[in-house]
Amino acid sequence: MVCGASGTGRTTFVNTLCGKKVLEGKDADDAANAHIEEGVRIKPVTVELELDDEGTRISLTIVDTPGFGDQIDNEASFGEIVGYLERQYDDILAEESRIKRNPRFRDNRVHVLLYFITPTGHGLRELDIELMKRLSPRVNVIPVIGKADSLTPAELAESKKLIMEDIEHYRIPVYNFPYDIEEDDEDTVEENAELRGLMPFAIVGSDELIEIDGKKVRARQYPWGVVEVENPRHSDFLAIRSALLHSHLADLKEITHDFLYENYRTEKLSKSVDGATPTQDSSMNPEDLASQSVRLKEEQLRREEEKLREIELKVQREIAEKRQELLARESQLREIEARMAREASQSQVDVTNGDA
Template sequence: MRAVTSKQQDVAGSGGTGGAGAARKLNGYVGFSNYPNQQHRRSIKRGFNFTMMVVGESGLGKTTLINTLFESKVYPASDSAGDGSPRGTGAAAAVVPPAGVDITSVSADIVESGVKLRLSVVDAPGFGDAINNDEAWRPILENIESRFDAYLAQENRVNRSKISDNRVNALLYFIKPTGHGLRAIDIEFMKNLHTRVNLVPIIARADTLAPREVELFKAKVLADINYHGIQIFKPVSDQFDDPETVADNRAIAAKIPFAVVGSDRFVDRADGAKVRGRSYPWGVIEVENEDHNDFVALRQMLLRTHTEELRDETDVALYESYRTQKLLALGHVQDGSVFREFNPRARHEEEERLHAAKMHKLETEMAAVFKQKVQEKEDKLKKSEEELHSRHKQMKTVLEKQRRDLEDKRSRLGLPDAVGTAPAASAGTVGVSFVDPAQRNAVSKDKKKNRFF
């Protein structure tokens, strides 16, 4: 356990984020360092699930390799005998019409040193056996995605106390040892499934090639995989691995694709020892001899060192990618701000900046509205003034016309000007001549009219 001095502890504890992530000095044994042991006991009690899929043409030794990996009859022999030779004899056994790609699964409970393993082996008999194999990969992809869908449906249940995980953790793809690189069916299969499962390429029946031919064939296969951008599972080291683990990972990665030989029979070696392998007139191929094939490296990666990494890669990367695509296709959109860590000070500054920008925007809008209202008011007043001037001019014109009409009437009647007659009338002069009543009424009406102008 790493510890710091009291001075370092005080400095770390007075940081801006409360000293998060800094080590603390302990004065005694607390006990949380025993947590890995608790996890170990829990794992032993619950056991493990591991699902493996094998894909390849018939006769490449898939069943034999599975049984050799676990040193037991995990998968019943169907298309081959124990030594890898075709089962049955005669024309009846040689002529078997292909029935398309079928998906079969076998489960077995294995116990080793008190550790329980629930193993599921999924096979795809009929793959590559038909004349037209354009979409032979589709039933396999649908099976893998259906397992993802089943796991997603269990996650969405109300009660998730018991979730059965049957997702494929590793797919062993058997490559026919042609010596000429990947075939079209191999490339098409890997390109369509490498984003859904951990691909582990295997060169089957490596004993049919010479050691130099195996090396050249591996180089061609890797070149084709890199050219087509196919992702395969490779052991990756990190900063927490010790030098020995890093060296083992590099050694395993250097053997990919694995050239393997499978056999569930024991044969006698030249020195009399019994070994698991195959006997030929020129010698014995030992399955567990690293100088003969890569079976030991394959078993090391699958069952001894990277089993949990295969499960974790399936859960964290492959399944999460499929789940995200599935939910987005259904219209589910996640808010990026939910469950996101943030700095309170930075968030406060961001809120202040947004508030200032909002206030500036409101002030700008209010100034624009005020300017628009003032302009509208000025236009209205200007229009009203123009209307008043026009009305005044019109009324002045009417008044002038009425005045001219009145002067014409006076001149026709022979009456004096209004200015001259007003004093005489107000003084009450006796010598006023008689005026006709009708004429007096007309003059009175004209006066009333002129009084308003």
């Protein structure tokens, strides 16, 4: 899901991420026409992407939220987005309750929300704080600065610093690329620490291909120079794309299912039992949510250890079976050797008797 006020670059980012036109700019990024339709509109679209030269494909559903942030009072927009996220959980809960499951059932849960922050050069606005706090109990929230090329390097660095200070101050439990120094390998710790250090990600998108040094690259042309989308010195686009589609895809899905969905499921079942109506504040303690990744990592490690034990036992069984087979073969070979020796001895005796 991509969410943010009109003009923050959501549409261009999605099209750049997918390498083709998936969203129409007039629906998402045209601030001049934002007044035509009031309220947020939830617009999911599914695309097939080829991730590498080997032909690995992924079915990616993009959920756009045009109209968010265009009103003075955005309470209804908050409700629309939270409602959409919860309906996907309700569909899973209903399917799990069926005696006979639907083999064609499609899981439409949203695994990550990219929240596009307006590039003001300052910290978070009240709207940003409220939106991320409302949605974080239902989805992994990753903050990004849209159209980051509108800021100077110094302004961008200061803005990132202020935004992360606000996130910490208001205890907003964003997805922070969790790692455990004691449990995770060195490469994982280094990669996640680097990604965490880039937050909020500075996003630059472009629908244009510009030739630079004989190569066509996605970039934005300005009178003062060129901003390359995939140049790490100009944008964090490569880092966020790799995290979303490769390195952290499984982790985002696991947290969604094992923690966010299970928390919602518990709330829902508790409500159905006691008839209570939980409030948004009762859904999750921010401190609990902040430690979700560590607990999930521990659970994941436990499952991996169990798998390793199963593999070890299987290997031991196979080794024992192979040893038995080898012993049987050795026994057969000894019998053959003994028989051949007896036959050779008998032949020698027959020859000797013949000579006599």
